[in-house]
Amino acid sequence: MDLGLWGVLTVLAAVAGLSFAACVFVYVRRLEDRSPAALGERVGAHKAVLAKVRKGEPLSQEEFDYATELVTDARSPLALAIPATLFCTGFFYVVGCLYELHLYGGDPSFRTFIGGIPMLTSMNIAVQLRKVARLKRKLGHVPEAVSA
Numbered sequence: 001m002d003l004g005l006w007g008v009l010t011v012l013a014a015v016a017g018l019s020f021a022a023c024v025f026v027y028v029r030r031l032e033d034r035s036p037a038a039l040g041e042r043v044g045a046h047k048a049v050l051a052k053v054r055k056g057e058p059l060s061q062e063e064f065d066y067a068t069e070l071v072t073d074a075r076s077p078l079a080l081a082i083p084a085t086l087f088c089t090g091f092f093y094v095v096g097c098l099y100e101l102h103l104y105g106g107d108p109s110f111r112t113f114i115g116g117i118p119m120l121t122s123m124n125i126a127v128q129l130r131k132v133a134r135l136k137r138k139l140g141h142v143p144e145a146v147s148a
Contacts, residue, residue, distance in 0.1 A: 003099075004099070004102060006102050009095040010092060010096045010099050013088050016088045017088030017091075020084040021081075021085050026078060027076065027078035030078075037065065038062065039063065039065075046070065049067045050067065050132065053067050053138055067135075068139060071133060071136050074129045075136060079129055080126060080129065083126040084122070085122075087118070090116060090119035091119060093114065093118075094113060094116065
């Protein structure tokens with residue numbers, strides 16, 4: 001059976017998506033197995049701590065530990081499996097639709113390219129993860145607040 005270009009791309013997207021999904025499962029399992037940081041239970045703590053790191057403001061020991069945990073999580077190669085899975089899902093949808101159109105004839109419609117939405121979203125998630133991961137350099141230079 002000759003799948004053609006769109007069929008091969010559909011199969012590759014499915015295999016890649018399943019592989020990345022397995023990586024996401026491993027990554028999330030590791031995150032769930034560790035004890036949560038006390039600061040992480042507060043609403044808005046993530047954003048506030050990362051903003052302090054970006055600005056180079058002093059951090060308490062608890063904030064420093066939490067920031068280190070956030071940056072370490074974002075630096076993990078497995079963290080990129082989350083946007084990769086989302087990208088592969090969208091790509092699978094697009095090439096699958098194009099395969100069906102090629103197989104049965106017809107013209108691509110707007111519905112064919114709906115898969116582009118998760119693909120764009122996944123790129124945004126990957127960029128945000130990389131931004132947090134780059135804070136490692138700043139994290140080493142952040143002065144700690146003096147404990148009273």
